[in-house]
Amino acid sequence: MESSVQPASSSTLYRSRITAIGSYVPERRLTNADLERMVETNDEWIVQRTGIRERRISAPEEYTSHLCIGAVQQLVDRYGTMLEDVDLLIVGTSTPDFAFPATACRIQAHFGMKQTTSFDLSAACAGFVYGLHLANGMIASGLHRKALVIGADALSKIVDYTDRTTCVLFGDGAGAVLLERDDSDASNPQFIAYTGGTDGTGGAHIYRSLLADHMEGSPVNTNGKLVQNGREVYKFAVQTIPKGVNDLLSQTGLSTEQIDWFVPHSANLRIIDSVCEKMGIPMERTLHTIEKYGNTSAATIPLALEEAVREQKLKDGDTVLLFGFGGGLVYGGLLLNWKAISPKV
Template structure:
């Protein structure tokens, strides 16, 4: 019996969008007991982008997809799956992906949301690649988007300094260049649900293992110390696993794209993995922590700046609420003009 045929996939277009409104450290000084020096020293963040009152995650998604369409010679009519990676959907249902589908009038497409917090976009890329590799789909639209300002408690000085809003979108298609190099090289992922009590948004649950939950209903709650500990232990192990799978060394990675949670986390991970900070793509300074949107935003900024070259190896790594984590090693292919 012959083995089922598998297909390669590649990214063919990328786009991003952030709201116009800026929330600077100086603005936060007017809200809580904090200051610019304290925020920069501990997080590296200088400003964030914040949604307007009538702007939601679906609007950010639509902005990112429209940016993608404006920049590349691609169409959406034959997209077979829309996957929106978000922890801040407009509604529980309908999915944010369905709102994107109806806005662009995409026919005959599956549409669903994926909730994996700050690892969401990496999870989404892996799902899309799997769908294409198995022959289920030929063309997938993956979006990482968050309107975290909607669930941020602006009276909590430990969390409100961190989070912002934004979206990034990529089109992933079956690679018709059969002789070309593979784009998706390796994946690793996992979870530790016992860490959920350290980073959560409680809509309905009132307790965790019998203990009453802290924080305002519907607002994000984070134990920063525990999240830091999880990240600096888990990400280096995940990087090591990706390198083991591919037989590569840290020196052979061209660009490291970690989730932009906190610059101090990124610095620690770089030190532990041996990947120079100069090879790191992040958006922490100007956009803050945008959860599932940080990685696509960082990649798109590098594309716009002309930093990514054909054949560059990108190591993506997301981590966050759950606790969950996911890493992906990509070989960059030049995008069509």
């Protein structure tokens, strides 16, 4: 089959925009009261330190691919979107169904997308922002026209429910957006600026070991469960996010007062509080889902975006700042000029 994508000339730069969004979370709720019966903890301790009240947990035979399919199906149902001509599919996840094939391949098969470059992206909790940045660049280059970007994780599959420092934090969910070439107004792009970086020396602060039994010469836990040094991740986040935001603002000449909505990775409400205080961004201009979903890793940002779209908080022309960070240690921030999307049903 011949590809419909034509190579771009060296002088051509295309624009892309988000045209549809969907989300999915499992039915089962794991509340703080439930956790009190599992480990030595209590609701007050969890809420004070994390802001989380409950999280969603996938069924025993429900995996990351199922969460992705649920999010994409909602996108299709709500926006009447056709997927047959999607030519790029990126799934940001740390919990793929298999080491290979990629979770993205299972999504491609389910929806019958015929001519699609499909792969998983491993950037932990920054996976969705990384995926959006990559998809936008691929469309801008002219190599692709229509991309499906998904952030999804089934962290309950890899959490140690005897470790109260981690099991209270994590939940399962997925969010998906459709990104399409936008030729309507080249002078008014949706994607304004990007910043990102890596500090690989902090890899031991949050990891899941599958094969290796050491990192930088130090032994690591090899039981396949998620391990996190919360104190170090907190320090990384509150130091890195303000610097990254300032980089985005310096690129564009904007100020924090001109950011209409801040959408950080929902790792912990204390992190969000601290970062917002440092940057002077009011919490009422911050979108997150931490209280009811917990930390869903790559899914937190699209879950918050989808909820804001559904509740009609995001308005045409709003300046929206996405910022993901996580295991690696990695971070990525995107500044968007929001363009309204309207459900068909």
